Amino acid sequence: MNALLHSRAFPPNDLVDAGQALLKYGIQLHRLDEQLMRATIKIAVQSGTTVYDAVYIALAQEHRWKFITADERMACRVRTSIEDVSVLLLS
Structure with a gap:
């Protein structure tokens, strides 16, 4: 939204x-538990993204979902710094 x-x-x-x-x-809807919080912070630090964006990446990683974004810079950051996350770039 x-x-x-x-x-x-x-x-x-x-x-x-x-x-x-x-x-x-x-x-x-997903609640922020300790495991998700720790993964989110780790991803934010590794990728240089905001915590807001990192929580979506952490959820994708945790559930083995594709991370879908229209943000080309974000897709590049995730692909180069985060393992085990499949990225789908919308254009």
Whole structure:
């Protein structure tokens, strides 16, 4: 949602619709436990990303999910500094 907001490709009213559509896909919420927190900090330090971004990378690593991003610099950072994370760059 943050990426959609800052892309300015959608008017604010459409963002609510986009959020509701995401909920229909069964997006899961994850609590920050100690293991996830430690992995997040390690990734932020290794990759030079923000903790905000690193938590998504840590979740992808923990669950063996693809890390999907439209941020080319982020994709490059993850690919070169974090093991066991598959990156899908959207263009």
